[in-house]
Amino acid sequence: MLVAKSTVTFHRSKAFKATNEEGILSMTTRDLLGSLLSGSILAGLLLWSGGIWTNSQAQPAAKPSNAIPDFSSNGRTWVLSSGTAFLKVPGDTGPGPIMDKNFPGSAFDQQRGGARAQNRIADTTNPILKPWAKKLMDIANARVAAGGIPFVDDSRCWLGGVPSILLFPGEAVVFLQTPKEVWILSKRDAEVRRIYLDVPHSKDPGYSWTGESVGHYENGDTLVVDTIGLDDQGPLDRYRTPHTRQLHVIERYHLNNGGKGIEITFTVDDPGAFTMPWKGKVDFKAGTPPRSDHWEEDICADNGDGYGFDPDELVPAPHADKPEF
Amino acid sequence: MMPEMSGRERITRLVFRLRARSVAASALMVLAVTPFSTAVSAADAGAWPDISGKYWTSIYSTKIQPVGAGDPPYTAAAMATYKKNMAAVNANTLDDKARKVCTPDGVPRILESPYPFEIVQSPDRGEIHIIYELNHVIRLVAMNKPLPSADELETFPFYSGHSVGRWDGDTLVIETAGFNEKTFLDNSGAPHTDQLRTVERIRKINGGKELEDIVTIHDPGVFTKDWSARFVYQARPDIRMMDYACGEKHRDLSSVKGVQGH
Numbered sequence: 001m002l003v004a005k006s007t008v009t010f011h012r013s014k015a016f017k018a019t020n021e022e023g024i025l026s027m028t029t030r031d032l033l034g035s036l037l038s039g040s041i042l043a044g045l046l047l048w049s050g051g052i053w054t055n056s057q058a059q060p061a062a063k064p065s066n067a068i069p070d071f072s073s074n075g076r077t078w079v080l081s082s083g084t085a086f087l088k089v090p091g092d093t094g095p096g097p098i099m100d101k102n103f104p105g106s107a108f109d110q111q112r113g114g115a116r117a118q119n120r121i122a123d124t125t126n127p128i129l130k131p132w133a134k135k136l137m138d139i140a141n142a143r144v145a146a147g148g149i150p151f152v153d154d155s156r157c158w159l160g161g162v163p164s165i166l167l168f169p170g171e172a173v174v175f176l177q178t179p180k181e182v183w184i185l186s187k188r189d190a191e192v193r194r195i196y197l198d199v200p201h202s203k204d205p206g207y208s209w210t211g212e213s214v215g216h217y218e219n220g221d222t223l224v225v226d227t228i229g230l231d232d233q234g235p236l237d238r239y240r241t242p243h244t245r246q247l248h249v250i251e252r253y254h255l256n257n258g259g260k261g262i263e264i265t266f267t268v269d270d271p272g273a274f275t276m277p278w279k280g281k282v283d284f285k286a287g288t289p290p291r292s293d294h295w296e297e298d299i300c301a302d303n304g305d306g307y308g309f310d311p312d313e314l315v316p317a318p319h320a321d322k323p324e325f
Numbered sequence: 326m327m328p329e330m331s332g333r334e335r336i337t338r339l340v341f342r343l344r345a346r347s348v349a350a351s352a353l354m355v356l357a358v359t360p361f362s363t364a365v366s367a368a369d370a371g372a373w374p375d376i377s378g379k380y381w382t383s384i385y386s387t388k389i390q391p392v393g394a395g396d397p398p399y400t401a402a403a404m405a406t407y408k409k410n411m412a413a414v415n416a417n418t419l420d421d422k423a424r425k426v427c428t429p430d431g432v433p434r435i436l437e438s439p440y441p442f443e444i445v446q447s448p449d450r451g452e453i454h455i456i457y458e459l460n461h462v463i464r465l466v467a468m469n470k471p472l473p474s475a476d477e478l479e480t481f482p483f484y485s486g487h488s489v490g491r492w493d494g495d496t497l498v499i500e501t502a503g504f505n506e507k508t509f510l511d512n513s514g515a516p517h518t519d520q521l522r523t524v525e526r527i528r529k530i531n532g533g534k535e536l537e538d539i540v541t542i543h544d545p546g547v548f549t550k551d552w553s554a555r556f557v558y559q560a561r562p563d564i565r566m567m568d569y570a571c572g573e574k575h576r577d578l579s580s581v582k583g584v585q586g587h
Binding site for chain 1: 422439484
């Protein structure tokens with residue numbers, strides 16, 4: 001687990017500082033912009049993102065079914081099986097997610113084989129990026145190409161956001177299902193997502209790392225999750241793709257392979273960072289108990305603050321200067 | 326947490342456990358009449374009682390309060406360590422990773438958290454999860470299973486230990502062992518060793534408006550006898566659990582009496 005967590009990291013505030021020094025729209029400025037926009041975001045999202053919102057909230061399932069897909073029973077665990085980069089959704093005519101500049105067209109892990117020394121360089125020619133996002137990522141690319149260390153939230157013990165949490169590699173994911181709520185637990189640092197079923201979003205969900213997720217089942221084999229209220233901390237993939245508080249993500253967890261797999265397709269809509277909504281996907285496979293993918297305590301902060309990298313390049317792990325209480 | 330075991334494997338593991346415990350045989354005499362000796366129980370049939378939901382204390386205390394008042398029954402050597410720790414807490418020099426880098430509090434310290442927690446029951450999985458907002462700690466309680474072997478508990482010690490549970494009527498009984506030594510028993514620096522074992526008896530009280538957790542603490546490394554503490558939480562279906570990231574601003578704790586410096 002240490003190996004998996006030591007492949008990354010880049011101080012987010014340091015990255016922001018570097019951005020400021022190079023005269024590009026700073027995160028602080030964007031925060032301000034986001035704050036100005038935030039008052040109208042929640043109401044505006046309904047209108048702005050119309051079709052996507054409508055799909056998840058109002059349209060009846062194509063094949064109505066009362067069956068509840070089973071992601072949970074018999075102690076089942078799941079693991080990411082499609083690599084730590086988003087894949088393009090088959091049949092999607094759009095640009096798709098940010099992929100690797102050096103290994104275009106497919107997932108970084110699958111293309112590079114055993115070349116672990118190769119760090120991720122984002123393909124910033126992808127037209128989904130707004131100019132400020134592209135510039136930010138080009139700076140990160142240059143730093144990585146020069147031997148720097150990219151920042152990924154969970155590598156420095158920050159919470160994963162949505163959809164970046166889908167890329168937690170190789171460690172157990174557990175679904176707990178009750179009639180009103182679904183929990184998605186990640187063994188990696190015991191992260192928790194909660195999906196409230198068959199309810200609308202709150203009027204004011206605020207902003208947080210995991211946002212506010214509401215969901216429903218469709219067709220007896222799919223869990224649809226609609227998430228807003230995501231703060232603009234951290235990138236949404238491992239190519240440092242940024243986002244704003246306008247981020248709206250709809251995920252579809254589709255059971256396949258006789259219940260032994262989940263295809264998770266998602267739509268990302270963030271008019272603050274992207275020129276258009278875009279789609280991506282990952283695949284999960286059922287874990288293989290008893291040992292390899294079983295749940296156990298896995299505490300990120302146990303890895304300390306070293307990682308063997310130049311401290312100047314690292315994001316500080318979460319810490320409190322004094323005890324909170 | 327544990328693979329399914331055959332009856333023979335269970336017996337083998339139990340024998341191994343008992344053999345490993347033989348050093349502490351005298352202490353176990355005390356436990357013969359306590360829940361510590363009943364972790365390996367037959368699967369209960371029928372529906373589980375329901376203690377699921379969100380809970381939040383209204384009272385916070387820095388020091389864990391033993392039932393009957395007074396200090397925990399520390400040995401003289403452990404009490405000396407405890408006094409040093411208390412002084413370090415006051416000077417903010419205690420190496421308390423739970424408050425500085427937000428590692429899990431462990432048991433019983435997590436029981437005095439001023440933040441809410443939730444209990445999720447999954448009979449289909451044979452598991453109960455207790456999910457604490459503070460430091461996003463997840464405790465997995467494997468129902469009607471034996472504790473891992475003494476060898477495994479020693480090889481894979483966890484902050485929150487390894488927990489198994491069973492129902493005693495409407496009371497959930499959780500036995501936990503296999504703790505690491507990176508935690509304290511409370512927020513005043515109360516020490517423990519990896520010999521720590523706890524038994525919690527958790528049930529709804531007051532018509533379901535409250536949840537009671539009576540924890541019995543066994544650690545012959547620091548205590549002269551077992552002792553208990555009692556925690557009561559209010560059922561809070563009105564709240565939602567929130568994210569927790571170390572050092573960030575979190576929920577308002579002003580409703581929790583005794584919290585300072587928030």
